[in-house]
Amino acid sequence: MNYEHLFKTLGRRPIRMALVGPKGGFGRSLVVQCRALPSLEIAALCDLDIDGTLATLASLGFDAGAATVCNDADDVKAARAAGRIALVGDYALLDAVELDIVVEATGQPEVSVRIAENALRRGVHVAMATKETDSVVGPYLNQLAIENGVVYTTPDGDQPSNLIGLVTWARVLGFEVVAAGKSSEYDFIYDPAAHTVDYLDERHAVSLDACWTLGDDISATLAARRQALSMLPQSATPDYCELNVVSNSTGLPPAAEALNYPLARITELADIFVPREDGGILARTGVVDVFNCLRRPDDVSFGGGVFVVVRCKDDETWQLLKQKGHLVGRNGRYACIYLPYHLMGLETPMSLFSAVLLGQPTGSATQRPHARMVARATRDFKAGETLAMGGHHHTIEGVTPLLFDRVEAGDAAPFYLAANKRLVSDVAKGELVPLAALDLEGSALHAAWRRNPSA
Incomplete structure (x- = not known):
């Protein structure tokens, strides 16, 4: 271009x-x-x-x-x-x-x-x-x-616009998008000599040697990594919000309600974000998801970038591209195309x-509410409490985010419609915060939400 x-x-x-x-x-x-x-x-x-x-x-x-x-x-x-x-x-x-x-x-x-x-x-x-x-x-x-x-x-x-651009680029070229996603905000940096992992300003003594390579059982390796780094946060509220925007703009549903968040090296993406029957983690294809970038200190970062995994249609073409350094999965059926940056x-x-x-958007020309980010209570709430939003990542204390297909969300309130709203009824731990539990008097956001077109 x-x-x-x-x-x-x-x-x-x-x-x-x-x-x-x-x-x-x-x-x-x-x-x-x-x-x-x-x-x-x-x-x-x-x-x-x-x-x-x-x-x-x-x-x-x-x-x-x-x-x-x-x-x-x-x-x-x-x-x-x-x-x-x-x-x-x-x-x-x-x-x-x-x-x-x-x-x-x-x-x-x-x-x-x-x-x-x-x-x-x-x-x-x-x-x-x-x-x-x-x-x-x-x-x-x-x-x-x-x-x-x-x-x-x-x-x-911003990652949503960059990912929408990459997805639509792939579609225009005729690629089948198996998965589309982004890296979460901060890298997990493993020093194999010191056996430490750096995450933001934290350093933890831990060995990932036994699960550094994927091996034959990808799910087991990813589970071992998750367990080894369980002391660190492995999901972030903004990711759900951003993929909600991408889903509404592309029609791609979330891969899982909690998203998958594998701890993955960049070179592994074309082996991980593929169907389970091919050794990957996806229960269905054509979805959006997130990974946590795992790398060594001397590896390049994904930079909060975005990716698509596409299906390879011709072995000879993709083997040629693999020889040129492109990310083709081990079985040769999938490839990962990525942009390792978002420059705000x-x-x-x-x-x-x-x-x-x-007169053209760089995002989507048409949006529909295909997905809904919702809030699950992690403690009991009483009527009269406020779901206060705060912090750099605009979290809500006492709830955790999930990303549902719109229909499956039922009567659950959109996460950021619930933010800073007073509860008019109790919400028990483990429940999705329902729309009916919120005091929406005078809410411009609620009035606008009711005007959303149907999916």
Whole structure:
């Protein structure tokens, strides 16, 4: 793909962008890249922490006068007339800014859905980086965008958009996608000389020598690895959310409710994410799943990247590719194609260019609620308690995530619809949190969820 040709109209006039949530890692990385792109103009920044946003701009080398703090619509118009970034704390003031696209990155679903609705209804494209919102109401927002003649898209640089891109690339080329997935956020790094495993800032003494290679019984090897590293977390809430988005965008169902999370080396993926009858872990094919990247200190990381496992249709072709270093499984029936990176906001301009210049999403043009991320209580909850969301990974204390086929989810509430909601009835340990147990009075997210198209 020649991107310079694809976006040949780039630069005829600057694309006017508003970024909501500029202080986080994603937002900051997008602002960094915007500085290198004169064709992309930061028209507005929106964040409750005005001082923190000004500090972020200063740390990135923006002049002190580059942004003007705006308290009303007149302030906004004056700032823009002076060629400055309108810095607002109230997202409603974005309506006073002439925009081509809004990038939503607050991570707060109840706020995020309102921002997206406002933009789409006034004919402004939306790139939704708040995957918590996308997992609940992405299909509705996609439909709303179509009704208003604009684009709603996942942004490249986040794993959902990158994986949607890889899946659709494979389909266009005629590959049968057996599995599609991503690595979880952090690597498990094994030092065979020291017999230690590093995970984030932790180091544990453990030997994986006996299960370092897959051997003939893949399931047994994976079970041994899981047991040996049982002191470490082997699943993460964002993975369920991200694969919910991918499932809704591609129609691929989850491989398992808890996802499989094998501890796997990159070279093993084409042997693991294959049907059980061929020695792998899949009960069915055409699914989404996650793995934990296991590697040595001198091995390359998967970088939070994405992959597809495809069925090999011609032995001679794939043996030739295997000789060239491509990942072909031991039985020659499956191959793994992967992108070992996701660069957050550094990649996102591609999605902005596609939406504004081509009128096309880099995510899915149509979404349906094929899957539902739900919450299972890990303790007893009493009516009146709040399911508080917090932490870097937007977890909910006292529950664990699962990813169901939509029909199998029944009356279980979407995970991020339940977040920060007060319970109106008890929920017992082991139960899925039901929609009826939530106080949804005034919830914009619930109102939007009810407008989701059918699967």
